[in-house]
Amino acid sequence: MNGITPAGPAPLLDVEDLTVDLLSRGGSGRSAGRNAGRIVHGISFHLDEGETLALIGESGCGKSISAMAVMGLLSDGTARVGGSVRYRGVGLLTAAPDQVRAKRGRHIAMIFQDALSALNPTLTVGFQIAEAIRVHEGVGRREARARAVELMARVRIPDPARRYRDHPHRFSGGMRQRVMIAMAMALGPDVLIADEPTTALDVTVQAQIMEILAELRAETGSALLLITHDLGLAATTADRVAIMYAGHIVEQAPVQDLYDHPLHPYTKGLLAAVPRLRGQADDLTPVPGAPPGPGLLPPGCPFHPRCPNAREPCATRRPELSPVPSARLVACHYPLEVSGAP
Template identity: 55%
Template sequence: MTPSPFAEGAVGRSDNAPRGQGPVLEIDSLSVEFGTGRAPVRVVDGVSLRVERGQTLAVIGESGSGKSLTARAVMGILPHGAQVSSGSIRLRGEDLLALQPGALRRLRGPHISMVFQDSLSALNPAMRVGSQIAEMYRVHLGLSRHEAQRRAIEMMDKVRIPAAAKRFRDYPHQFSGGMRQRVVIAMALALSPDVLIADEPTTALDVTVQAQIMDLLAEMQRELHMALVLISHDLGVVAGVADEVAVMYAGRIAEVASASDLYATPQHPYTRALLAAIPRSGSRGRPLTVLQGSPPDLTRIPEGCSLRPRCPQAGHACISAPPLYAIGANRLCACHAVVSEGGNVGG
């Protein structure tokens, strides 16, 4: 089962994987807007994130918080009508937003790759799964059909698909959801990218398969020494593998901290609410803690702090939008109350 973030020793990675020198992926003040008939709607607002080679960053938030759109902006695959309105995205120092579409396509696979949450729609239903993996080697490396097939089977075996050589010729519908997700991961990792973005990689999988997929991602991340960005709405799912966690709400960053610090002493009221909503052992029969209200309509974001209408600690200062305050070494929090109370809201 997915480890509880409250179990002793379960929070954060336990390995001592070496870190790179500086960020391999750096997002600065990124904003994404959707055009409408009246005015553009900002769905990602000034997001800044960094991740080093060998590091795992989890980006957490409710549906609609902007985490998946941030990832799609990095990959250059925003949906129709959305566009980056400001900010920068740098991969190994290269500005991705300045690249022509062809140059960006050549980076996808060898340098940056993505695992999508819906494995069935991510695969071509009319094409054998092995051929879809082999195509990565043929298109990007120019390998022969025979050599590409050999490498694809090797990759299927690496992500622990049983009888890989035999299953090479199967179609996506012949695989279970968990095995399809392994195929998608094999495709994403085939060319050993510098950065892997995994967007809700365990959605619709049972808890046992969730844990297997998370273990596989962590294992492959260590083996390839790549940067891993995990996007999820569930703090419990990423508890055992993340080095650092960024919490998003209504398109903005609410809090950034090391996994161990964030789980031990959550500072932002929204982070505290997310953690309080995770079922704990011994809570059977008790009502779950919930944050009252709903995420804001992005076309009508509340004035000031976007959490203000739902926040039990909202005060007069919250009529102005809080910046990301530095409240300790490598820790940021967008909350006026945290600063006024000495950075110990979650004590």
Template identity: 55%
Template sequence: MTQDTARPALEVRDLSVRVHTPRGATRVVREVGFAVHSGRTLALLGESGCGKSMTAQAVVGLLDPVAEVVGGQVLLDGRDVLRLGARERRRLAGPGLAVVFQDALAALNPVYPVGTQLAEPFRIHERLSRRAARERAVELMARVGIPEPRLRVKSYPHQFSGGMRQRLLIAMAVALRPSVLLADEPTTALDVTVQAQIMELLAELRRETRMALVLITHDLAVVAEHADEVAVMYAGSVVESGPVAEVFGRPRHPYTRGLLRSVPADRPRGTRLLSIEGGPPRPAALPSGCAFRTRCPLARERCATEAPPLSITGPGRTSACHYWKELADAVDA
């Protein structure tokens, strides 16, 4: 069975999330859809505030109490996890679906040694003894590159560097060999060298275990180097998707093109950097029609009155732009 015909490890269909505020309810994620297969990496890409992290929180069931899923499906190996009860979802946390957060110090419990925290999944899901679970924790620490794991297993989170704490979070996430791993900005606040090490570790673990990886980021370089497919988000919606090489090489949405043009690579020193004019709209005050039209160089009268659907623009590719063909012709020319 080929990848195109195989069932995705994770498929999100028309996912919508609403947040309740003192001023009323606001939809912050709007009919988002994407799919990722085993052994592949999908990147959710976009500016801060575009809905990437909220989408991930909805997928793993960790939304704040003020937020709720109001539509869509989250299919884990064909099973809609949104329809499962709390107990069934907890059983999936680890062997089915795992997550790596961007703030390792906040995600790790400061009052327990890291070995105790790493051993917990084995105690809960595999019913291992305390000693056996501790041995598995030591093995995990060694696998993710923690020096002297048998000694450090008794250390507390604050006794590790930022990069080592991120490795510990990854170890906890992959302890039970999950089918799908969501990594939410996993290299935030780390220096460039450590970032590269963390991303290579995730890539190695993905190859070894054949897990599907959903990488949430705003870093185009990370996406270009590590992702197979990309879904570009803007104002709570996916506006373009497809294989990374094709989307980055021949964008079919003005927002994607704007992001790519803003990268300063290969620009002569002293020249003005390109950027997308303006900023993303607030979820409670989206423009009529196309949400990107107030920043779009291609915007016309139709864009103010008619929201563009997410249309198929080629094999495995989509774009939510009325004039994607015009953009494609300009890029290909």
């Protein structure tokens, strides 16, 4: 397990050696459903009670597909999932479909990146919130409606009793995201997965969404897996951070340790490319090159073609995600050189 899972009580959510292979839709007979490329390469992480873990990486690195795999939302015809996902010690990848559905929503819920696509355009938002309550808790329509209106009020949707009857297209992007939060929190889940919850929203609305999310989590004690490419958002929200590159987790650390002393060259490059309030435009140092596509990983370390510290072992031997001091994990042959430690 590469030192991922800590000693002591079992984590609330424990993901070990998770792999996702895309399957080809073309062809027929034996050629149908063949592996079209691995996009998640054996990642491992855990989430404890009430904790926030931020999963950070560039677009296409496998963050969102990993979350979909954890939720059990990938179709068998389009993807093959391997490894282990355990919620309170119960394996979800090997559980019967009805057992997974019972966990989904009530115990593990997800806020999707594109609320407009995630919501059903033919149904009112109130009905969609209330339906989750009715299905999982078996209450009547009147009680489910009352609880849905209450949830809409808690996520600060004005005049919720009237807006209950509106369809998704009548809401702004920020209001649709509030509806998604209300749906996700309707059953008080232990684990909340938020996939880029503030994408395409202006900074003021982003702050409002994260404030609402923090308030509801404080009430329920939910743990949060925050999937983002926003290093600033992770810095103000997360307890721990996992950096993902080309389908691999390359570094995990407590948030302050990682930002103060990155040990992987990719992490260091990401932080160097973040604009700073008092900095100049020419102070930014972009990471050179581009990440490899699915099925096109180089031999050795997947980051070595872009790495300023790369040497011969980096091109031939893939580093394992291994523990280093201060409760950290890094997949690099020369992490101390990256940090500048003697």
